[in-house]
Amino acid sequence: MNAHVMDPVRPTVAATGRRAPSAELLAALRGRFAARLSTADSVLLQHGSDESSYRPQPPDAVVFVHDTAEAAFVVKACAAERVPVIAFGVGSSIEGHLLAVEGGVCIDFSQMNAVLAIRTGDLTATVQAGTTRNQLNAALAGTGFFFSVDPGADASIGGMVATAASGTNTVRYGTMRDNVVSLAVVTAQGEVIRTASHARKSSAGYNLTQLFCGSEGTLGLITEATVRIHPHPEVVAAAVVHFPTVRAAVDCVIESIQLGVPLARAEMLDALTIQAVNAHSRTALTEKPTLFLEFAGSQAQIDEQAAVVREIASGHGGGAFQWASRQEERSRLWTPRHHAYFASLQLKSGSRSMTTDACVPLSALASCVEETLDDIAAHGLLAPVFGHVGDGNFHCLVLVDPDAPDEVAAAEAFSHRLVQRSLRHGGTSTGEHGVGLHKMQYLVEEHGAVAVALMRSVKRAFDPQNIFNPGKVVSFG
Amino acid sequence: MNAHVMDPVRPTVAATGRRAPSAELLAALRGRFAARLSTADSVLLQHGSDESSYRPQPPDAVVFVHDTAEAAFVVKACAAERVPVIAFGVGSSIEGHLLAVEGGVCIDFSQMNAVLAIRTGDLTATVQAGTTRNQLNAALAGTGFFFSVDPGADASIGGMVATAASGTNTVRYGTMRDNVVSLAVVTAQGEVIRTASHARKSSAGYNLTQLFCGSEGTLGLITEATVRIHPHPEVVAAAVVHFPTVRAAVDCVIESIQLGVPLARAEMLDALTIQAVNAHSRTALTEKPTLFLEFAGSQAQIDEQAAVVREIASGHGGGAFQWASRQEERSRLWTPRHHAYFASLQLKSGSRSMTTDACVPLSALASCVEETLDDIAAHGLLAPVFGHVGDGNFHCLVLVDPDAPDEVAAAEAFSHRLVQRSLRHGGTSTGEHGVGLHKMQYLVEEHGAVAVALMRSVKRAFDPQNIFNPGKVVSFG
Known part of the structure; x- marks a missing residue:
């Protein structure tokens, strides 16, 4: 059993051999980045911490990069000494992705957040990896398009690609995997590749885009991403409805999907979560399993979809639907869902x-x-x-x-x-x-030892010195 | 310049060192497969030919397998002698995928075509790799669900996964990549893996499913596939409309997509194709660039979508829409599209x-x-x-x-x-x-030398003896 299992909330991961940068390496980085290289304790601590319950594991230095060439410079410099390189977006990981378990240099992408291109004609946008989803959506304001993936936190798009993130509207618009078109990636040798063209589909060779998506910084450094954008639906309507049981609520959603209802969101809160929200927000919601639904399309489409879902809900003992269409009303109606996390705490x-x-x-x-x-x-x-x-x-x-x-x-x-x-x-x-x-x-149990060995062989092929986010995803040894 | 470029229509690919199975290997295969092993010239020729313009390159033997264990047996036997293994579905490739350029054993999946499970509750089905898309759809008859990917040919689903196939309704339902959930794969060591669970999404490790999808038999042998199935829309309506120019027809589709119209199909035939169809089918279509459209949903949704597309088409000089809703009428209306290939020839x-x-x-x-x-x-x-x-x-x-x-x-x-x-x-x-x-x-030109080198490193990691469909996708040396 790993050390972190023994003490999961504030564990210290067993040291696996620290690979700190030499004074020469730090000097080289300082020469290029000046004040954008930091070794201040507070900065290191912040970059060795995420939203997980692990004790912080700070890196030895943090570099704030501005473009792909700078990221490649850092990787090349670190590769020469076999020093770990850890990518940092906004630090919203909750599984310990960012912890510098072997030390090394953290590359902070927060200042590398330009929206490089918006192509409404192609339904794509290209961003630097540090761009957050809210930043991209702000840049899309007025275009009629939006970026769909919404994991809750205002995560960086690079981080979302790296963890194959998803969230509340995946049921309609897909996960990050479904919304990534092409990536710029720095390899372990410090070279820069583009994983794919901007065509909507391709059969031209092995799918590097999907291999880096979900690789959690262990195969390469994602520095730019081209993602899909979607036209805003004409109308959005939100609904809330409670059910006698969790099963009834779940079955209502699944039967709707089976009938082809293109739900835009379908979130369930259990009775305890509703109780927490009532206590937190002084609301008086019925403390039963509750669905928070969102419909999108034309008004006629929404009316049709809603009629189908109402009938299904009724068959499962669902209560009365509360509805909201205007943006502020929808936000208010969905407040319990948005506050679920903090109310629960x-x-x-x-x-x-x-x-x-x-x-x-x-x-x-x-x-x-x-x-x-x-x-x-x-x-x-x-x-x-x-x-x-x-x-x-x-x-x-x-x-x-x-x-x-x-x-x-x-x-x-x-x-x-x-x-x-x-x-x-x-x-x-x-x-x-x-x-x-x-x-x-759990990877071996989930995929089998042979499949995990294949994953490990990919890691070894792409990162033979094990410099990219070592100690994560698959063990190297 | 490669040999096949010199004589592209009936070329002979330069021999790269034949690796024929030994008499002992053939005896071992015959011991297990009896009459399901063939070395008859006609069978070899058929399995060394596809729909491409290359001259046939027959394998040394063909084995008709019935399950994953049998496929693994063949791979293990071949691996021991470093003999190539080439997967064969229905032979509908048009890029030379199947040609045994180094000889070896062809594994024919046509008798391994059971539909193993249909899970309407999960919106998935699991099939053996040799199952064709029409076979799966026949098995789905009466369930209310269908398998969407339609590349024209009645290809095997294993082959469609291997080439990341798509086709006419990709615009609505996605490519094979979007519709594959999990695969059973035989590795180069003859071991069997499952690439993923049956969850609709996962962030658990590197995406082996998408790595094998599009790998064209060069990384492993796909023996089973779990794919998404979709609920039949309530109503389907087909429309045909001609335009003064190709640009007008294309712009009509793209603007519709930009407005969020969920077109089910959107095919364009140029004036010459229409001319070919008129000559072939004795029809009298206007010989101009023509869109063949399909709408799906409820009648109200289709009416709405159609109204939007009509208006856009009108703005681009589109002619009158011809419509059809009943199955037979739709088929008749779409006949020119279905006959485009043979009419053109x-x-x-x-x-x-x-x-x-x-x-x-x-x-x-x-x-x-x-x-x-x-x-x-x-x-x-x-x-x-x-x-x-x-x-x-x-x-x-x-x-x-x-x-x-x-x-x-x-x-x-x-x-x-x-x-x-x-x-x-x-x-x-x-x-x-x-x-x-x-x-x-073209791979280096499309992806760059570094990215192709990464692809090659995956090939070497997964198939160090280069036994899987050698000479395809990326060169090994």
Whole structure:
């Protein structure tokens, strides 16, 4: 069992041999980057921390790059000394992706956030990797188009590519995998490649784009991304409806999808999450499993879709639909969903959350969530549950006192059981958060030893010195 | 310049060292497969031929497998002697994928075509690799679901995964890449892996599914595939409308997509193709660039979509829409599109077609097609043009007398210029037909030498003995 499993909330990952940059390397970086190279403790600490429950593991230096050539310069310099290189977007990882477990140089992309091109004629945009999704959407304002992937945090698009992120409107617009067209990547030798043309489809050779997407900074450094953009729907309408059981809520969404209703969002909050929101926002929502839905299209299309979903919901004992169409009303109606995370944390003062990420085939979702709720009850855990029902993906926020070792151990044991349950239902250990440090232990169980050996052979082929984000995704040795 | 470029229509690929199976290997295969191993000349010839213009290159033996374990047995036996293994679906490749340029054993999947599972609750189906798309759709009859990818030929699903195929309804339902969930693959060591769970999304490690998809049998042997299935739309309506110019027809489709109209199909036939169809089918279509459209959804949705497209078409000088809703009427209306290939061949008796596969960003499509039509005219070629306009993908059928070396050379020179033009417009050398033998020469130009070297490193990592379909996609040496 890994060290971080023993103490999952504030663990220290076992040191695996630190590879610090030499004074000469730091001098070379300072020569090129001047004040954009930092070794200040506070900066190192910030860049060795993410939203996970791991103890920080700071890098030895942080470089704030402005373009691909600068990133390539850093990689070349580090490769010469076999010093680790870790990409940093906004630090919103929750699986320990960013921790400098072997030290090294962190490349911060936050100042490399130009929107390089918006091509409404091609339905694509090209951004530097540090551009956040909100920054891209701000740049798209007035064009009639938007970037769809919404993982909650205002993550960098480079980071979202690296973890194959998704979020609330995946059910309609797809994951990051479905929305990435082409990447600029710095290789372990410090060379720059483009993974694909800007054609909407291609059969020209092995799919490097999809190989880097989800590689979590371990195969190359993603410096630019061309992504799909989508036309704004004419009308968007939001609806909220509660159900007697989680199964009823889940089945309502799945039957709608089976009938071809193109739901724009379909989020479920369990009764405890609604209770947390009521306490947090002084609302008076019925404390039952609740769907937050969004429909998009013309008014006639929405009316049709809504009629179908209403009828299905009614068959599952769904309550009355609350509706909103205007932007402000929709935001208000969806507030409970947006506040779910912070409201949940306040269920237990001083608590931290350990967030799970099971994703199973649609037909197994209701059972998997039910079994998980039973597990939470049986073990006396405090864990609101909510999920992207249309994708089969749900999250439990297990609330623990980080200084209570028994709570921490119970949370980790729960997470372990949940991963096993997800795999047993034909699902995955992580639907959208990525492997990082936390899910490495499950890759063999999920994919088999031979498949993981193939993954490792890709890592060795692309990064023979193991300089890119070492200790993440697959072990090198 | 490669040998096949010198004589592109009926070329012989230069021998690169034949690796024939030993008598012992053949005996071992015969011991396991009995009459399902064939070395009959006619069988070898059939399995060394595809729909491309290359001269056949027969393998040394053909094995008709029934399941994954049998395929693994063949791979293990061949690996022990470093004998090539070539997967064969239905032989519909048009880029020379199947040619046994170094000899070896061909694995024919046509008898391995069971539909293993249909999961309407998950919107997936699992098939053995030899299952054709029509076989899967026949198995889906009555379920309310269908498999969407339609490349024209009744290809095997294994072959469609291997080439990342697409086709006429990609604009709505995506390519094979978008529709593959998980694969069973035999590795070069004869071991069997599953590339992913059946969850709709996952961030658990490197994306092996997408790496094998489009690998053309060079990284592993795809033996089973889990694919997405889609609910049948309530209503389907077909429309045909002609335009004064190719640009007008293309712009009509692109503007519709920009407005979010979810076209189910959008095919363009140029004036010469319509002329060919009129001659072939004794129809009297206006011999102008023509769109064949399909709309899907509820009647109200279709009416809305149609109204939008009509208005756009009118702004581009489009003629009157002809409509059809009932299945038989739709088929009749679309007959010209379905007959485009064979009708085109009859424009020149005794001719063969060299088919191109350019795919460019949407905004470049009209210019790229116009320049291509100018090129065809300037060089006096006979080449009907039609395409999947919503994907930026179009095909030219260059009709040549295979025994006239000057015509053959002119066709190949045209193909070369077209690839250059596609790349210049930000596109790809192959949108959906794959690399095979024919497009290998363009990979470096399209992706750059460093990216192709990464692809080659994947090939070496997965298949260190170069037994899987050697001589295709990337060179090994």
